[in-house]
Amino acid sequence: MRNILLVCAAGMSTSLLVQKMEKEAASMGHEGKIWAVSVDEINAHIDSADIVLVGPQIRYKLPKLKELGNEKGIPVEMINPSDYGMMNARNILEASFKILDGKGA
Amino acid sequence: MNKLQNFLDVKLMPIAGRISEQRHLQAIRDGIILALPLLIIGSFFLIIGFLPINGYNDFMAGIFGPSWLDKLLYPVGATFDLLALFVSFGVAYRLAEKYKVDPVSAGVISVSAFMLATPFHVSFTPEGAGKAVEVGGAIPQALMGSQGMFVAIILAILSTEIFRKIIQKNVVIKMPDGVPPAVARSFTALVPALAVIITVWVLRLLIELTPFESIHAIVKDLLATPLSYLGGSLWGTLIAVFLMMLLWSMGLHGDAIVGSVMAPIWLQLMDENRKVFQANPNAELPHVVTQQFIDLWLNIGGTGVTLALVLLMLIRARSKQMKQLGKLAFGASLFNISEPVVFGTPIVMNPTLLIPFILAPLVSVVITYFAMDWGWVAKPNGVLVPWTSPVLVSGYLATGGKISGMVLQAVNVVVAMLIYYPFFRAWDKKKMEEELSSEKTAEPAVKTNTLDI
Numbered sequence: 001m002r003n004i005l006l007v008c009a010a011g012m013s014t015s016l017l018v019q020k021m022e023k024e025a026a027s028m029g030h031e032g033k034i035w036a037v038s039v040d041e042i043n044a045h046i047d048s049a050d051i052v053l054v055g056p057q058i059r060y061k062l063p064k065l066k067e068l069g070n071e072k073g074i075p076v077e078m079i080n081p082s083d084y085g086m087m088n089a090r091n092i093l094e095a096s097f098k099i100l101d102g103k104g105a
Numbered sequence: 106m107n108k109l110q111n112f113l114d115v116k117l118m119p120i121a122g123r124i125s126e127q128r129h130l131q132a133i134r135d136g137i138i139l140a141l142p143l144l145i146i147g148s149f150f151l152i153i154g155f156l157p158i159n160g161y162n163d164f165m166a167g168i169f170g171p172s173w174l175d176k177l178l179y180p181v182g183a184t185f186d187l188l189a190l191f192v193s194f195g196v197a198y199r200l201a202e203k204y205k206v207d208p209v210s211a212g213v214i215s216v217s218a219f220m221l222a223t224p225f226h227v228s229f230t231p232e233g234a235g236k237a238v239e240v241g242g243a244i245p246q247a248l249m250g251s252q253g254m255f256v257a258i259i260l261a262i263l264s265t266e267i268f269r270k271i272i273q274k275n276v277v278i279k280m281p282d283g284v285p286p287a288v289a290r291s292f293t294a295l296v297p298a299l300a301v302i303i304t305v306w307v308l309r310l311l312i313e314l315t316p317f318e319s320i321h322a323i324v325k326d327l328l329a330t331p332l333s334y335l336g337g338s339l340w341g342t343l344i345a346v347f348l349m350m351l352l353w354s355m356g357l358h359g360d361a362i363v364g365s366v367m368a369p370i371w372l373q374l375m376d377e378n379r380k381v382f383q384a385n386p387n388a389e390l391p392h393v394v395t396q397q398f399i400d401l402w403l404n405i406g407g408t409g410v411t412l413a414l415v416l417l418m419l420i421r422a423r424s425k426q427m428k429q430l431g432k433l434a435f436g437a438s439l440f441n442i443s444e445p446v447v448f449g450t451p452i453v454m455n456p457t458l459l460i461p462f463i464l465a466p467l468v469s470v471v472i473t474y475f476a477m478d479w480g481w482v483a484k485p486n487g488v489l490v491p492w493t494s495p496v497l498v499s500g501y502l503a504t505g506g507k508i509s510g511m512v513l514q515a516v517n518v519v520v521a522m523l524i525y526y527p528f529f530r531a532w533d534k535k536k537m538e539e540e541l542s543s544e545k546t547a548e549p550a551v552k553t554n555t556l557d558i
Contacts, residue, residue, distance in 0.1 A: 085447065085448025
């Protein structure tokens, strides 16, 4: 079970990506929740996440979000912009699994 | 390019971060967002009330009686007309949340402070009387709406700052153990609330000694009026949009950053239009630039009029990558979400496409501004159409059901396509060359190569 939380300004474009990631994740045999919220709602959601992925358009918030992630022991990473634009769900999933594996989760 | 990117990451990013992280600006933005669902619901009733169909009014009056419109607009009075009240609670709530002090207490104290600053009398002209009389004991509806919004914001910040400072200094009444936490919390709020009320009370008493009659009058003269000139002018808008686009060209969410400063102004201008429209649907509306102007005539397909670029990809792309992106981004673009095309093309830090990306919305500002100012196109009537509404539908609804609003959106997209076209061709060609050199085998990409102009 690995829960992936995506955040962006309004949670709109990340919610598009969520659909693609869910499909891709199912075909990779991954179980767990993938969902998107606006960055203002992150506090209510971060505790149920194993990793937080941040849309590149709000990367100016990354330092603050990483700080929050540190407090909670949850990795917070920016999504690669070109993967984000092309909605390349597989690359994004693989990258986040790599981080989660590295963390020994 | 990498040097530039580095420079921007080091210099620009912290500034963008600071602006958007600035507590008070953030609280203002989030507090206003709290009211948006209500404004959209209110808009819904406005749209039904003013459907632009001949004979509609008589038809409705025939079914529901002559005062059908007044009754239909009750919800408008409880949504739009209470905007300042929601903002007063919302801004204080969000700010207190950031300070990690009890947000609900901060919210109600702020509402109380706002009411304390508002004189409870309205001027009223009785039927048959020549002169207006002052009636006491009434909350003036005008000041509860967008007109009172700036006072609401200022007092929400002032009262929450006082509230949290006192709590953080721990000057509070503490209850012994065994008292339920909810009760204890309300006592915690007692001293800070008293401090807020006394401050605002004294402030009002002092202001009543001056020629200004209320805090509302001062804020209107010193802040709201100058700001709305700035935000409503062509130059002010061009500068705001240019900054948004500049931030987006670095891949930062420009609307979220610039919007935190501009949204209160644009929203107020929008609501002034709504009031005029509601009183008389055929009246000349006072403002061209409103929140809707930005959302619906510039951000078509998302920031940068990118629907134009996506359409070019769909009908003119020859490289596989651009074709695929066109299909991928079209759905999102229809609902004004531009991230796929902004990051996928990419437009970010791409010298070829940055020029049209910044130019297209600026040209759209100029076209839209003059088309509306000269009366060729209906102005947005204050109905809050959500920014995710598809193009054409949104232009029709936001102008109170005028075809001209729709046509102008189409014109903006076509103009943007012309602006994007040469740059898009250059980029598409480059992508195609990359694809051809990476796979020398004969590909269908060459066969479809018949669209050359």
